[in-house]
Amino acid sequence: MQKSVTATPPRALRLGTLGLRTRSRSPSTPRPRRYSFAALDSFRYQMATSKVQPESNSKVLILGAGNFGSCLAEHLGDSDHRVFLWAREEDVVKHFNSTQKHSKYLPDHTFSKNIVAVGPELPDGTFINEMDVVLFAIPTQFLRQNLEILNSSFDKGKLPLLIFVNKGIEIGTDALTLEIIADTCGVEVAKAATFISGPSFAKEIVRRKPTSVSVVSFTEAEANKTAALFHQPHFRCYTGSDPIGVELSGALKNVYAIAAGMSDGLGYENNTRAMIITRGLAEMTCIGTAYGASPLTFLGLAGVGDLFLTCSSSSSRNYTVGKRLGQGEQLDTIIETLGSVAEGVSTAKSVRELIRKLGVVNCPIAERVYEVLYEGKSTNTAVTELMLLPQSRELTLPPTIGKPAEKLLQRLGL
Secondary structure (H helix, E strand, O other), X not given: OOOEEEOOOOHXXXXXXXXXXOOOOOOOOOOOOEEEHHHHHHHHHOOOOOOOOOOOOOEEEEEOOOHHHHHHHHHHXXXXXXXXXXXXXXXHHHHHHHHOOOOOOOOOOOOOOOEEEEOOOOOOHHHHHOOOEEEEOOOHHHHHHHHHHHHHHOOOOOOOEEEEOOOOOOOOOOOOHHXXXXXXXXXXXXXXXXXXXXXXXXXXXXXXXXXXXXEEOOOHHHHHHHHHHHOEOOEEEEEEOOHHHHHXXXXXXXXXHHHHXXXXXXXXXXXXXXXXXHHHHXXXXXXXXXXXXXXXXXXXXXXXXXXXXXXXXXXXXXXXXXXXXXXXXXXXXXXXXXXXOOHHHHHHHHHHHHXXXXXXXXXXXXXXXXXXXXXXXXXXXXXXXXXXXXXXXXXXXXXXXXXXXXXXXXXXXX
């Protein structure tokens, strides 16, 4: 007799990406349907996958020559892959190809000779379909328009390995990258997408300092391919299957990094920063759980790991924005002189909307960051209001979990 498995997972998984409610089943409720292992295997094989990857010398197109895109290009080029780094500025392309140096990011570093800059026009379909890997390092707010252009270039029957490293939530739609991919390229492409996130400053990766990241996809084979592509003695990859949680972690932590920077800019010290990091993690977990992510994801590299890094280092752009705000500078001046994108500034808007849509009531740090950025509240007033809040329980997860994730998973057929 063939073994079977019930469709109702244990409670730990019900708190995860399946997006099921936590209330218990009454005796009168019909028992869940049961599925055979063979049926589950058949479902798994229906999921989209990319073309077979070469054992070495992969052709990799990286779209986005910002700080992180450039550093990942160097990491893969130094690992003997053939890398094409797309930049939208013609002067960056020419300077790179004549000097093997980036005129804006890591300007003193000589990049691997395995890297060639391309652009400023987006590569065409012929070029893209010759690639084994296409990695998107485009800021979230510009991802949709680029995917709309590139979609017609993808051979859906022979996709390159698609990797996304941007962190943020789209303003206006509150969409995660997964939803943007599904909107522009279809659900099969979204299911095959892989996401990399974790505590990984670009300059330290380039200097080969030990680093670990999360590599996640709904399709296990795609996560494993991506991990194999990046894994090196100094760059360790851990795979997982909660893209929703990893995406939310990467977006949310930038907002709390701004809060930590504000604290340091005001002259507060270690106790305060530790409080912001810990309470920020609690808020992230509540928001993520209400959305439908696994709370365990926020305890991993993409969650607390990246949160700690971005909240405690002047190398973090979001921390820098917060610190300068705490020192009294105006946001417009900070943005003009920062030299790169701090996605937490735009993400704070989407997080504010997300909190309200989800009905998560206990996210005071995220609320105060929004008010400082967009409503003119002073950083001193924001801190005073936080400290005067009434006492409360340390962590209470939402009683109803996961409607946004449930809808997204249904759309993807998962």
